[in-house]
Amino acid sequence: MTKPKIEWRVQEIGHYCLSGALERDTVPAFWQQRHEWMPRDPKVTLDLAALTRVDSAGMVMLLHIYQQINQHGAELKLLNVPEQLLTLLRLSHVESMLAACIE
Numbered sequence: 001m002t003k004p005k006i007e008w009r010v011q012e013i014g015h016y017c018l019s020g021a022l023e024r025d026t027v028p029a030f031w032q033q034r035h036e037w038m039p040r041d042p043k044v045t046l047d048l049a050a051l052t053r054v055d056s057a058g059m060v061m062l063l064h065i066y067q068q069i070n071q072h073g074a075e076l077k078l079l080n081v082p083e084q085l086l087t088l089l090r091l092s093h094v095e096s097m098l099a100a101c102i103e
Contacts, residue, residue, distance in 0.1 A: 019050030022058030
């Protein structure tokens with residue numbers, strides 16, 4: 001059985017794609033390497049269409065990405081947010097934190 005993985009790809013400056021399984025098995029190692037992939041652009045668009053799975057650990061990681069980008073005075077937009085993630089946000093009562101980011 002193959003181990004789940006997560007990948008961050010640059011589509012173009014300011015536009016990124018997150019693919020794979022964003023879950024408790026992939027988030028810790030991926031988050032530790034954030035200095036390699038965390039964007040510093042003034043406007044960041046993150047396309048989530050290629051995510052195959054999202055759990056609560058993945059949701060929390062996206063909330064932290066939002067917070068870090070916001071702390072640097074940048075703007076985050078999330079595209080193609082999976083229904084699974086929207087459900088997690090609603091159930092966790094944190095959808096208002098990302099509501100302005102979701103397109």
